[in-house]
Amino acid sequence: MSLRALGRLVRGRPGPWQRGTATLTVSPQSSLADESVCIRAEGLRPHQEVTLRAQVHGGRLFDSSALLRADGRGSLHAGRSPSLGGDYLGVQPMGLLWTLSPASMEPPHCMLRPGTDLTGQPMRVDLSLHPGHTRGSVVPGQVLAKQVIERWFSKPGVRWIRLREGKIRGSLFLPPGDGPFPGVIDLFGEEGGLTEFRACLLASRGFAALALPYFGFEDLPMTLTDIHLEYFEDAIDYLQKHPKVKGPGIGVIGSSKGADLALSIVTFIPKVVASVCISGCNANTLSDLYYKDVHLPGLTHNIDKIKVLDSGILDLSETLDDPNKNQKSIIPVEKAEGRILFVVGEDDKIWNSKLFAEEAIKRLNAHGKSNYELLRYPGAGHHIEPPSSPHCSALYDQFLGYPVLSGGEPIKHCFAQQDSWQKIQQFLQLHLH
Structure with a gap:
């Protein structure tokens, strides 16, 4: 090869990378x-x-x-x-x-x-x-x-208050400014403890948000035992009386077990005028629920129906008792006067939240009620959270000692989180104002 040809070849190749360009x-x-x-x-x-x-x-x-x-x-x-x-x-x-x-x-x-x-x-x-x-x-x-x-997770000026008021435990997040602000109670699922990030984001978006644990925190029961709605009613009363909270109606948002609690709360406690139920069930689950003279037994999981996937991940999607075979556990949602927003992923592998939302809506329709909205997302799994949360198709369960399949495809699931988060805020703003 001639030197001229070699020169053309060398000049045609990219030179060494210069750091910083x-x-x-x-x-x-x-x-x-x-x-x-x-x-x-x-x-x-x-x-x-x-x-x-x-x-x-x-x-x-x-x-x-x-x-x-x-x-x-x-x-x-x-x-x-x-x-x-x-x-x-x-x-x-x-x-x-x-x-x-x-x-x-x-x-x-x-x-x-x-x-x-x-x-x-x-x-x-x-x-x-x-x-x-x-x-x-x-x-x-x-x-x-x-x-x-x-x-x-917090815009400048958001105030955080650790709450120990009577039996109530949790964290109250208040937006910057004088208010008053629409009040929302935030509930998570059967993992227990205090989860604050969604309430903090809600406060950054103009809500007075109370992250409310109901077991596994401080002096609350360490495990999920019988649930008494009076505890949640006390929290509602606290928000209603708070000088920074705009009343009279309060909102509630719940995920998984927290979602069927949110559905029970809006059903039995008229002070709640807007309820967001994310990946929930139309029946009471996991533990018995009491309120005054009401008793709803809790649906349980049949461990014999657990599937073990080749990856070692547990599939619980068919383990929950059928609400239609346990009628006493079904939440009489037709009694609710407040508005209800159901948010479900069609690839939920914890339980069939899409079917449960449709069953609740069928019951509302049968009683002439139209106080609901349904957001359903193909390709979304169980853990539908704010857009800050990456997709997690299986989550380690501390009680079972194994990862549990939650479902969803990453991009479709995260789109559902982004879309539903905006619509949840719109729903709460509309009905709490």
Whole structure:
């Protein structure tokens, strides 16, 4: 080969990468955890292949990646540039955050949740850009650019109050300003304890939100035993009397077991005028429920119907007792005067929340009631949370000692979280005003 030909060949190849020529930007860099962000890279070679990675360092390490290709100007935009591999495919502006999962060295099947200091510290997401397409568990090499995203669960001025009022335990979050604000009680499921991040986000969106545990916290029962609605009524009365809360009606939002509680509360306690039931049942589940002269026995799981998948994950989708064969457990939802919003994923593998919502609606219709709305999402699983929460298809159950299948496809599930979160806020604002 002649020297001239060799020179042409060398000039046609890309030269060595010069550190610092690429830039990675996020807009906004600091935002509430339920807001979308725009991720861009500039200064790449035309059509250069790169790997974009995200990492969250907390008690455990979560990560995700996307394999991207720059355009003819050496730029890429997560909202327009399709991922060619990694943890998602195609154009998904929030795909990198939606698909965060435990890193390979971490225990699998755990959910990404914020730390305990919701009003003082953001969740930090570290972004890094690497040359080439890094696949699987291969550790990427050279870093072309870095950026940090701050995801806050509290906007400036949100007030956090740890509550010990009579028998009531929990955390009250108040929006900035004088108020008064619409009041909402927030309930989670059979994992117990105090879960605050959704209430904190609700306060950042203008609600006086009380994260209310009902077992497994401080001096409350350590396990899920008989439930007395008077405890929740005391919390409702507390909110109604609070000077920062706009009355007279109170809202309630619940997930999983918390959802059938939210349905029971709006049925039996008229002070609640709006109830959001996420992935719930139309019957009382897991423990007996009492209120004045009312007693609803709890549906239980038949452990003989548990399926063990090849992956070692437990499938409980067919284990819950059939409410129609346990009529006394069914919540008489036709008594409810408040508005009800059912939110369900059609791929819920904990139980058939779509069918349960339809059964509740059928009962309402049979009694001439139309005080309900239904949001149903194909491809969404059981744990429908605010958009800050990546998808988790199976979650380790501390009582069973094994991961339990919850269902859902990552992108479809996270779309359901984003869409339902906006509609839940609209529903509460409408009916609490």
